[in-house]
Amino acid sequence: MDTREIFCKNPVIISDVKAWAGNNLKNAGTIEVEIGFGSGEYLLRRASEHPDRLFIGIEKKPGMITEVSKRAESRNLDNIRLIETCAEDAFNDLIPSCSITRAYSLFPDPWPKRKHNKYRLFTKAYLRLLNNRLVSGGEALIVTDSEEYYRWILKQTSDTGFELENGPIPPQFDTRFERKWIKQNVSTFYRIQLNKAEHIEA
Numbered sequence: 001m002d003t004r005e006i007f008c009k010n011p012v013i014i015s016d017v018k019a020w021a022g023n024n025l026k027n028a029g030t031i032e033v034e035i036g037f038g039s040g041e042y043l044l045r046r047a048s049e050h051p052d053r054l055f056i057g058i059e060k061k062p063g064m065i066t067e068v069s070k071r072a073e074s075r076n077l078d079n080i081r082l083i084e085t086c087a088e089d090a091f092n093d094l095i096p097s098c099s100i101t102r103a104y105s106l107f108p109d110p111w112p113k114r115k116h117n118k119y120r121l122f123t124k125a126y127l128r129l130l131n132n133r134l135v136s137g138g139e140a141l142i143v144t145d146s147e148e149y150y151r152w153i154l155k156q157t158s159d160t161g162f163e164l165e166n167g168p169i170p171p172q173f174d175t176r177f178e179r180k181w182i183k184q185n186v187s188t189f190y191r192i193q194l195n196k197a198e199h200i201e202a
């Protein structure tokens with residue numbers, strides 16, 4: 001079965017349709033995208049630290065955009081747009097080529113069972129799509145708790161137009177999942193920084 005059938009049953013929900021319609025992503029200046037923002041701590045923090053940038057959060061779990069948009073509103077953040085759908089659809093349908101400066105995914109679902117590996121997000125095809133959506137010199141950051149998923153992603157990176165910086169890192173993002181791992185005495189995570197070196201046509 002196609003993973004899109006499994007994960008993209010929900011219609012695309014955009015937290016603020018009017019604000020989204022007013023976006024011209026090609027001319028919006030610096031755009032950062034968080035894939036799988038969960039409870040949104042990192043996205044909200046980045047958006048309040050960089051009021052001059054536009055932040056797009058993508059999360060497939062139903063309901064999270066309501067919760068996070070309430071928090072954005074209570075902090076008077078008007079530089080966040082939230083989309084409830086899966087990242088594959090958002091990148092294919094809503095984000096134009098060469099439009100985003102920085103993308104990140106903190107603790108993406110690792111799908112550890114071999115028979116579930118096919119559901120992993122950061123395949124070669126997805127990394128090529130990500131490359132296409134980044135501006136020249138743009139970058140993507142993936143941080144995972146799973147050393148096995150980390151090694152698997154590294155194997156996907158050939159022919160994706162990225163130069164890599166990678167290795168183990170200590171906790172530093174203070175997200176719900178990072179705190180969950182710290183509580184379980186996990187203090188080493190794995191970072192893959194993908195720097196766009198060459199444009200990939202998608």
Ligand SMILES: C[S@@+](CC[C@H](N)C(=O)[O-])C[C@H]1O[C@@H](n2cnc3c(N)ncnc32)[C@H](O)[C@@H]1O
Pocket residue numbers: 007035036037038039058059060061085086087088105106107108109121175176177178
């Ligand atoms: C392990 S949680 C991490 C959440 C958050 N980044 C954190 O650090 O607390 C992974 C999140 O990614 C979301 N997710 C998984 N696959 C996704 C996809 N294909 N598109 C969008 N979100 C996805 C899940 O719903 C979940 O909220």
